[in-house]
Amino acid sequence: MKLGAQISYYKAWRGRKHAHTLIRGSPEQSFHVLPSYFHMLEKLNPGTVTRIEVDGESRFKYLFLAFGVAIRGFRYMRKVVGINGTFLKGQYQGVLLVARAQDGNGQCYPLTWGIVDSENKDAWTWFLTQLKEVIGDTDELALISNRAPSIKKAISTFKCADIMGSYWSAVNAYRCEDFTGYMIEILNRYPRIAEYLENEVSFEKWSRYHYPGLRYNITTMNMVESLNSMLVNARDFPYVALLDIIQEKMSKW
DSSP states (O other), X not given: OTTSOOOOHHHHHHHHHHHHHHHHOOHHHHHHHHHHHHHHHHHHSTTOEEEEEEOTTSOEEEEEEEOHHHHHHGGGSEEEEEEEEEEOOSTTOOEEEEEEEEOTTSOEEEEEEEEESSSSXXXXXXXXXXXXXXXXXXTTOEEEOTHHHHHHHHHHTTSOGGGHHHHHHHHHOOSHHHHHHHHHHHHHHOHHHHHIIIIIIOGGGTXXXXXXXXXXXXXXXXXXXXXXXXXXXXXXXXXXXXXXXXXXXXXXX
């Protein structure tokens, strides 16, 4: 209107989409240049690890990216790695997977990135296999995922929201007597929940007191969620454009 031109909403939308394609490229172009893009990342960033997985018809399936500087710096981080995924909104959708560590000051340390078709067993197994190859595996390493919300969701199926206070107190208890006391509260009121937490899940996977390693008081996924929120405006970008944003953020950090 300011320029004295009147166009329909649909024409404006198509123009906007065309402009975005000129700037970011199309999804099809992104898939085509992805191998070359990864080659240049490895060449210009020593130690960088990239992986592309394709299906039986040579169609894109998964990708994995770990910058060399992030791999080298992990030796100085706390050995607690949070993993999580966030859905993408582009033409081919998919899920962005991220693994992050934490430094001695409690600051977020982005470690590896991946894009897969969905959060399923095969995709997570592939991503974690690549993660293991770049950071190794030791008895000190702890993985934090959104398992705790899954436990909370499972508990909610028993229609006993009033027990959540005792559950989270048990999660965060430092001493044996405190943990035992909260579990007794749960057992006395909801035996099925107590049995689920002990036998089907096992205490080591959700209880601070019973975990055999060091978790540095990390019991939530807030750090990983903050990384996801950082990329919220880029989740509809073609994959290479999204990776450019990630590289830009990593360079600033």
